[in-house]
Amino acid sequence: MKNSIMKNYDKSTTSDLLIKGEGLEVYIGEIAEETWKEEKIGPTPEPNVTALREWDFKLLKRYPPFYSPVCDLCCLCTTGKCDLSKGRKGACGIDIKTQQARVSLLTSCMGTSAHAGHARHLLEHLIEKYGPTHPIDLGLNIEVEAPLIRLVLGIRPKKLIDLRKPVDYVEKQLIHLMSATNIGQEKSHLDFESKALHAGMLDLIALEVADIAQIVSLKMPKADPEAPLVDFGLGTVDTSKPVVLCIGHNVLPAASVAEYLEKTGLNDRVEICGVCCTAQDIARINPKAKVIGSLARQLYAVKSGIADVIIVDEQCVRTDTMEEAQKIKSVVIATNDKICMGLPNRTDDDPDKTVEELVNGVIPGALILDPEVVGEVAVKAALRLSDQRAQFKKLIKKEELIELAKKCTECQMCNRACPNNLPVYEGMRLAKEGYLEKLAEIYELCIGCGRCEVECKTKLPIISMLSKAGEKSFKDEKYKLRCGRGPIQDVEIRNVGRPIVFGEIPGVIAFAGCPNYPKSGKELVEIAEEFLKRRYIIVATGCSAMSLAMHKDEEGKTIYEKYPGNFDAGGIVNLGSCVTNSHAAGAAVKIASIFARRPLRANYEVISDYILNRIGAVGIVWGIMAQKAFAITTGLNRLGIPIIFGPYGSRFRRLFLGRKDLPENWEIYDYRTKEKMLGEPAPEHLSCVVETKEEAIVMAARLCIRPNDTAIGRKIKLSHYIDLSKKYLGETPSDLDLYVRSENDIPITIKEEVLQFLSAKGWKPRKIPLDPTILDPAKLHPSLLRPE
Amino acid sequence: MEDRVVPWQIGNIAYSTHAKVLYPPEMARVINRAKRPLIVVGSGLTEKLELNLFDYVIELSKTRNLPVVASGNTYKEFIARNFKPVAILGILELINLIKDQNWRGFDGKGQYDVLILLGIFPLLANQALFAAKHFASIITISIDQHYEPNATFSFSNSTVEEWKENLNELCANLKK
Numbered sequence: 016m017k018n019s020i021m022k023n024y025d026k027s028t029t030s031d032l033l034i035k036g037e038g039l040e041v042y043i044g045e046i047a048e049e050t051w052k053e054e055k056i057g058p059t060p061e062p063n064v065t066a067l068r069e070w071d072f073k074l075l076k077r078y079p080p081f082y083s084p085v086c087d088l089c090c091l092c093t094t095g096k097c098d099l100s101k102g103r104k105g106a107c108g109i110d111i112k113t114q115q116a117r118v119s120l121l122t123s124c125m126g127t128s129a130h131a132g133h134a135r136h137l138l139e140h141l142i143e144k145y146g147p148t149h150p151i152d153l154g155l156n157i158e159v160e161a162p163l164i165r166l167v168l169g170i171r172p173k174k175l176i177d178l179r180k181p182v183d184y185v186e187k188q189l190i191h192l193m194s195a196t197n198i199g200q201e202k203s204h205l206d207f208e209s210k211a212l213h214a215g216m217l218d219l220i221a222l223e224v225a226d227i228a229q230i231v232s233l234k235m236p237k238a239d240p241e242a243p244l245v246d247f248g249l250g251t252v253d254t255s256k257p258v259v260l261c262i263g264h265n266v267l268p269a270a271s272v273a274e275y276l277e278k279t280g281l282n283d284r285v286e287i288c289g290v291c292c293t294a295q296d297i298a299r300i301n302p303k304a305k306v307i308g309s310l311a312r313q314l315y316a317v318k319s320g321i322a323d324v325i326i327v328d329e330q331c332v333r334t335d336t337m338e339e340a341q342k343i344k345s346v347v348i349a350t351n352d353k354i355c356m357g358l359p360n361r362t363d364d365d366p367d368k369t370v371e372e373l374v375n376g377v378i379p380g381a382l383i384l385d386p387e388v389v390g391e392v393a394v395k396a397a398l399r400l401s402d403q404r405a406q407f408k409k410l411i412k413k414e415e416l417i418e419l420a421k422k423c424t425e426c427q428m429c430n431r432a433c434p435n436n437l438p439v440y441e442g443m444r445l446a447k448e449g450y451l452e453k454l455a456e457i458y459e460l461c462i463g464c465g466r467c468e469v470e471c472k473t474k475l476p477i478i479s480m481l482s483k484a485g486e487k488s489f490k491d492e493k494y495k496l497r498c499g500r501g502p503i504q505d506v507e508i509r510n511v512g513r514p515i516v517f518g519e520i521p522g523v524i525a526f527a528g529c530p531n532y533p534k535s536g537k538e539l540v541e542i543a544e545e546f547l548k549r550r551y552i553i554v555a556t557g558c559s560a561m562s563l564a565m566h567k568d569e570e571g572k573t574i575y576e577k578y579p580g581n582f583d584a585g586g587i588v589n590l591g592s593c594v595t596n597s598h599a600a601g602a603a604v605k606i607a608s609i610f611a612r613r614p615l616r617a618n619y620e621v622i623s624d625y626i627l628n629r630i631g632a633v634g635i636v637w638g639i640m641a642q643k644a645f646a647i648t649t650g651l652n653r654l655g656i657p658i659i660f661g662p663y664g665s666r667f668r669r670l671f672l673g674r675k676d677l678p679e680n681w682e683i684y685d686y687r688t689k690e691k692m693l694g695e696p697a698p699e700h701l702s703c704v705v706e707t708k709e710e711a712i713v714m715a716a717r718l719c720i721r722p723n724d725t726a727i728g729r730k731i732k733l734s735h736y737i738d739l740s741k742k743y744l745g746e747t748p749s750d751l752d753l754y755v756r757s758e759n760d761i762p763i764t765i766k767e768e769v770l771q772f773l774s775a776k777g778w779k780p781r782k783i784p785l786d787p788t789i790l791d792p793a794k795l796h797p798s799l800l801r802p803e
Numbered sequence: 804m805e806d807r808v809v810p811w812q813i814g815n816i817a818y819s820t821h822a823k824v825l826y827p828p829e830m831a832r833v834i835n836r837a838k839r840p841l842i843v844v845g846s847g848l849t850e851k852l853e854l855n856l857f858d859y860v861i862e863l864s865k866t867r868n869l870p871v872v873a874s875g876n877t878y879k880e881f882i883a884r885n886f887k888p889v890a891i892l893g894i895l896e897l898i899n900l901i902k903d904q905n906w907r908g909f910d911g912k913g914q915y916d917v918l919i920l921l922g923i924f925p926l927l928a929n930q931a932l933f934a935a936k937h938f939a940s941i942i943t944i945s946i947d948q949h950y951e952p953n954a955t956f957s958f959s960n961s962t963v964e965e966w967k968e969n970l971n972e973l974c975a976n977l978k979k
Contacts, residue, residue: 081899083934087819098819100937111937432813436925470813533924665895665930672899676906704895706924707846709876714893744891745879 051171055803057618060169061184064191064213070620071209071653073789077680078671078701080208082115085666089114092198107198116207119649119669121196123214124189126646129330130218130594131185132353133265134225136329138178140267140386141232147176151227154237156504162604162615163223163597167216169617175232178224185217192217208669215649216619222647223597230501233270235299240507240581240588242500243302247564247573248492249312251305252288252321254408257401259393260322260345261289262313264330264593266296267386268350268393272326273301275390285394290316291331292557292592298498299591306496308565309558310640311463311530318343318478319489320407323400324393329353330593331529331641335465337380343407346373346396347380350389358382361392370395410483411476413451419480420446422473429467429477434663435460435533439467439477442484451484458485462531462638496564497575499556499591502598505609507582511552512610516629518728520584521735522719523552525599525656526559528636528644533662536562538708539637540574543587545712547574549735550584551719554602557593559637596647600654603630614802620790621799627655628683628787631719631732633698635711637661648702657698657718659711664704671701675750683722685784686800689792692782695753697722709743716740717748722787726759734762737769752776756783807959811949815929820936822945822957827969830944830956831976837917837942839908840867841889843897846875847922847947854963856922859970861886863919866977870909872897874923894923894931902939917942920954929953946970 059066087100089109097105104110109117141149151172153160161172164181172178192210195201201210229235236242252258261269269289276282288305289297290313297304307316310331317325317336320343327336329351337356340347349356361369361381366388372378373396383389411419420443429439437460442453458481468477482489514520524546530536539562543553555563564573578587582602590598607625608615615622626632634651636644636658645667648658652671664670674680675696683694697720705711716736724732733754740748752773755761757780761769788795808824810816825833834840842864848856857880864871864886873881873888874897881888889909900906906914918941920928928945932953935943945951948966950959958969 081895081934082938083895083898083930084937085930085933087937100819428813431811434812434926436812466813662924662927665927670895672896674899674903676900703893704927704930705893706875706927710874710893743876745882746891749891 050173051616054614054616055798056169057614057616057799059619060617062167062619064188064210067213067619067653068209070623071212072205074212074652074671074701075205075208077789078673080116080204081670081672082112082668083665084111084115084668087111113202113204113207115668116204116211117196117201120192120207120211120214122642122667123211123218123646123649124193124196126641126643127185127214127218127221128189129643130221130225130646131182131189133329133594134221134228135182135186136351137225137265137267138175138182138228141228142175145175145232147174149175149232151175151177151231153227153230153502154504156506157238157502158505159605159608159615161223161227162601162608163219165615166604166617166619166622167220172227175228178228181220181224185221188213188217211649212653215646215651216653218643218646219597219600219650222594223601226501226591226594226597229266229296233266233300235296236498236500238502238504239500240579240586242299242498242580242589244495244575245298245302245304245306245498247306247308247494247496247561249307249316249319250490250492252307253286254321256284256286257397258286258288258322259324259326259397260307260316261287261293261297261326261328262291262336263328263332264292265328265351266293266300268326268328268348268389269293269297270300271386271390272393273297273304273390275394279394281394285397292594293328295499295557295561295592298496302498306561308492309530309561311461311558314339314463314465314478315482319482320345320404320409323397323404324348326350326389326393327354327356330643341379344404346400348389348393349380349382350384350386352384355382356380360384362388366391366395370399374399410486410489411479413483416451416480416483417446417449419475422475423447424473426472428470428472432466432470434464434466434531435462437461446480446484454481454484455488457481459488460535464531492565494564494567494573495576496561496573497580497589499560499589499595500580501591501595503582503588503602503605505605508602508605508609511583512606514584515606515631516610516723518631518721518724518732521549521551521631521732522546522715523554523602523630523632524715525554525556525632525634526563526637527556527596527599527634527647528559529638529640530558530562531638531640531663532562533706537566539563540566542635542708542712542715543574545739546715547578547585547587552582552584553587554582554590554599555587556590556596556599560589560591563587593643593647599634600651600656603632603654603656606630612802614799618799621795623653623655624788624790627698627789629721629723631721631724632656633715633718634658635715636664637711639664639667652701657700658702659714659718660702660704661711662704662706664702670703672703673699673701675699675753683784684788684790684792686786686788686792686795688785692784694722694784694787695756697754712743713740713748720754722784726757729754729756729760730762733760734765737762737765747772752778756781807961808950809960810952811960812925815952818952821952822950822954824950824959825956827972828976830946831973833942833944833956834867834917834919835978839913839915840869840917840919841872841915842869842919842921843872843874843894843923844877844921845894845923845928846877847924848877849875849880854967857881857884859974860921863974863977866974866979869919877922894927895934898931898934898939901935901941904940915941917944919944919946921946925949946973
């Protein structure tokens, strides 16, 4: 009954429910939140575009936007193109700086829209399938089920339907933000950035909705530190069986395949595997599913020909998937309104008829918008296609590769097309002589964009040639990934809250982002392991979490097999797909709320201020390609969490760089004494770009320093910072004097050496704020800091 | 010749202002005229150790006592060669300082007027130069192997051998 009612839910309405029956229409207004009486509503429930502007401006004063455009021009209206170089203004009066900020907002909105669309689609389907009153139960150890929703909207969702309100809110706000990017609207680069920060905050809300909805409905692990280790890598797929490959981010179609296999007892006869975040999420549902890898492996996986059926859902799906699938006679099923691929809509057709059309080549693929139908069609088609496609499941032969290489005209366009400047042409030259080692090396480093193939004048199948050259790695790609566990338990937060806030656990380092690394993903493992050995907490999500699994030590173990999966010193936590980035942010919010007992409900500024000044958390986004990653990082920035990007981060045009050489920029209040004093550049940047892993490691140690560190905590953090700086950059950090507040902060084992350094710098001890804040104490009501 | 003054990386185009290609003697003249030149180097130096670019930068620096900023992972290699760069700093952090006319430089004597770049990861160098072009009052010179459109002056695209010749000729033309 509930399902039939929900089928009639008019999705065009927002916060109100509209129930339609025969001859009946009933509106039910928004139901007031009566149940949360323990905590008073804070100052900013459902903040509108300008509600947190003051907070944003505080951040932007400390961390002014730094712009590196990717173009001199603005091409967004018909009067242009306008040249904005050399101080010129466009036809609308915009200058280059404001234009960059405008694009920053656009980018943030694009990313947030992708996640909000994902959340809406997932939520409505799950409400329809499991009912609006399906409980939000994240397990025994989680009471603060939705820290971000509580923080921003001031509500506690208890049932699936309660998640509609956050999505409604995100959608409404997005319209206002996007409208500001139209010609003639916002004028100030700082206001554009404030709006971009707002979009980032919304993004994290959308992510939280999506992951909570899928965890509670699809039986994913509930904050389980011992979530199963799953097979990972292209080499784990049994290509002798029919193969269904799922690509994208929305797990519903893949879940439908898993469900159909279970229902029909075909689990052992058909391989289900995935690329990108759908893969992470299907493994959370069905640990037998094979996770092929990150976005960087998408083109390789498709071109390898192993897939009989390719299911695409949404986000991060290559635009040429259909074209590539046709080359290897795979069929494609598009499953989401965001990606229809021009395919005929077979949603309401008889599944068997659709299978027939696909197998006989009547249609190259189908659009099937009902996930429940996708499973049946995909499995039936894969079973029929597998044998007839056997010839396409093989790599090219070595002799073929050499013959192809001989066609190379050595024009070097492949090198020039490669974003990472990989020496493809040099590899081809050697391959002509039968030496494939160089191409094998390139396979390891390749980010799988395929631009080399596009530019190749002789149309060589470079990706397939690289796969053959890297055959050993290709076939040996068999690893173990700890599948996504979802959120952090409240009890884990209680255990680590104190040592994190006092600095005794030196930091929490979160790996997120896309796999377009400047070098191999192995660097990610090296960075993570350096910090794991030093008892930092490592958190990973999305493609980064997958890349971390792609390397084994001498004993053949991946990082997930070597280190525990709990949120504690020396643990590595794979939260799951991109949507679980919300739990990384949520963990920081929970520390403020559960450990420090800061009122959480609609109390955004106070909680963010707490995180900025006390929680030594930093994100490393070593690759970044999708606008979604920009939205996520911008959302983390608004919460006071700094981000370190790899080189590709510079291409999103905007950073938030602090200036440690300007002491006046680091003024801070002590809430206890209400005194304003000179602080320290901690954290120095809110977002920055580094070129190498060595710089990233040292920067991460530095950005974990916080004004609230106790002397013991600061000693620990500085001892790592100094040691890592010496190890990776070759010298004691030149800014050490800025982070030593008193002699008590100096690590004992190197005290003499540090004192000498400080003496040369003319260092003097300075006051330490007991209760550091960048909010004006005069405006802070005590009830915002302590529960009444 | 046409290929020598197009951006090396495909798609790295659509700018209204492009770097002027200079031959080494002309480039040397620009550096010789500079009052406060600065060199910044990046990870390309450690990746191409066989080209002895560290030794080259040290030689370049010694011609006019030019300060060197070690970006990327280069500092250790300089120290191993008994040469001390003026700072360890990321390229974008450096540009952030350079775009501030009130910044007093690493020696407290004032802002720099010419920035010479070598070996920064190309995509990042491009973005750094974009930022400098729009927001800083400084002449930027790329002495990398490939044409860099966002610098004020750049070498043209060249083979490794030609590039090494260019580098040597540049050094030879700098005032001692």
